[in-house]
Amino acid sequence: MESFIKDYDKILKRQRNLETDDPLDRLIAVVNEAKEKIRADPSSVKTSLATLDSSLSAVSNGISEEQKELQSALSKYSKTIDKKFTGDMMGAINPHAFDNKEKMLRNTIAMHFIRQGNFEIGDTFAKASRCSEAGLEVSDSMRNQFMEMFDIVAALKENNLEPALEWATRHRSGLEKRSSTLEFKLHRQRYLQLLEAQQLLEAIAYARKNFGSSGSRHTQEILRLMCCSIYMHRIESSPYADLITSNTNSDIQHMFTRDFCSLIGLSCDSPLYVSVTVGTQAMPTMIKMASIIKAKKTEWSQQSELPPVEINLTDDTKFHSIFACPVSKEQASEENPPMMMVCGHVVCKESLQKLCRGSSSYRFKCPYCPSELVASQAKNVYF
Template sequence: MDSVAKEFGRLQKNGKFDRIIEDVDEMIKRLERVRNTIENVPRSRREELAILKSETKEWANKVNESQKEIHGSLSKYAKSLDKKFKVDIEGAYNQNAFPASSKRLLDRAIAMHLIREGEFEVADQLIKEANLDIPNELELEFMNMYRILHALERKDLGPAVEWAALKRDRLALTSSELEFDLHRLQFVHYFTYPDGSGTRLALDYARNNFSVFGERYLPEISKLMCAFVFQADVESSPYALTFLSPSAWTDVARAFTKEFCSLLGLSSESPLYLSAVAGSIALPTLLKVGSIMREKQTEWSSANELPVETLLPPSFQFHAIFVCPVSKEQTTDANPPMMMPCGHIVGKESLDRMSKGNANMKFKCPYCPNESMPHQAVRVYF
């Protein structure tokens, strides 16, 4: 990789794109000046054109010299890349794995990826040309998400707090901590004003907003309140980690995106992006398999699974197996995992047995003293 880095550095040094652009801009200005002079003083046409001809020739020579330098550097960089990465990735391609009849699915995946990335104009054009059935309401939802994320970039928590308050009941079903995290970050933001002027703002904010979280987050709220004792030097206090996390804004933006997509029934990451990354990780293995198959004159016979096992990071494992702790049986689509209000999870069949099939019957959680009814349980997707 050292040779690639060396040629890239040389391209950056010799690629004088800015100088060429400046020369072109200067020539355009000169042409405009000549045109204006000729229009206002017709008798100067011959003289001005003669000067312009000479300047144009000189300018063209300068641009050609600069282009030679850029072309040479680009050529060497391309050769360095070809030498280092001389791989034909078509060897990992199986044309039967994605038949032509599935093109519409690919178009939809691309359009959804564009919407999720905030490229709404491009997505609209693709949806129109491919005649896709993606509802406009979904695009409006993601427009709202990006509006809130842009506000978070400006350290404006107002839109996110407002959204979390509107979705409080639905967030509570998944035991989400997002709303409290947003309020806590706003408190910390006030408390850590450089000039100390935000202390009163932080106290007033806590009085107005923390009461609704008292039952669930009392220990965390207590820590925030005790920090007032150390406000002169919070960095060396026991609450420094609570207040001075450098990634707090990034973390809350990531948590907001995850919860927002979850309420839409979508994953927090674009499936197309994850597929591309997973494919990149698996590519060396697939290329090796393709090479072996060509040597042995065999074919990749299955379109639904890979011919070899590909190791992916834990973050790419989306289909974890859950075994009901009561029945000791693996959950399925017919017997999905269900989370009770207390946060414990059992299989649906176990839930029905504990409630004796009565949707309005209270039953005790097998792991804690809390009681609930079957209709309060929500399905969990791993």
């Protein structure tokens, strides 16, 4: 996408340059110049008109060349987009991917609506798709929990911190186990609200009451918060202006949503959202791979497996490190963990067992270096 953005910026810059130097203004200026010469010296009509004709031709040719360059750039940009973003995605789609998985898919969609706060839509979809008959209905407790979450988020959007503070206090032990800073961030925001409202004594009293439990973890930040009270009437122009940044409230909303979902054993984003996001990012690579397989008239696998191609994902869709065994090409798991040999190379446990022929004392050669090893010296690696 970066190359497209750069090309687009170049075209936009060229177009703006043309708009700044309007072709019509240039033509009018040439005509006015000839007009003034004739008015000043009526006897120079012929020479002035001849000069005007040649000047108009030169300006017109220049304008034509500029427009041609712009049209050529637009045409190339359009062709590049058409080439890169093919409209035919059917080659990368498996029409049988959800065979015998319709119930799970319907429940995932219904749960997505609930997790987005669209409770009526989620209930209607669940009823229409008969999730309850399949035993996949969203439980009332789960629904009530998300209703509470969205009520608190709505209050945060209105700068009302009380519901979130009450929730954080009730779940303090769970948040501490996660090393969450949510409760401190909420108290910090409430303290700054009091300062902005010119309630200095109330702010100091609030800090004394609520900052003590976070003193060991946030000492430096608490010191800055207390010092910024000196600039209560002009914090935005003080050395502590960063404490009242405009995105603080949205950061707290995201932190609260993340911690709330974590405490009930769910990810911050719904599985459907993550799947669609990752699928969109992977689609260009999969389309290219499908076209190569089609051109070679072959198949990657008879077992509906994805080909071993690398897909670059954004940081917010990377949840944990993944290790693929360089020998078997299989992804590591709890049952088949990565094992590091003495030489430093890492393979999965099943591959290691095949190399040592099932004997922990059997000496074998590392598949990537000349070292001779024994399986008993290999250690489990945690990413």
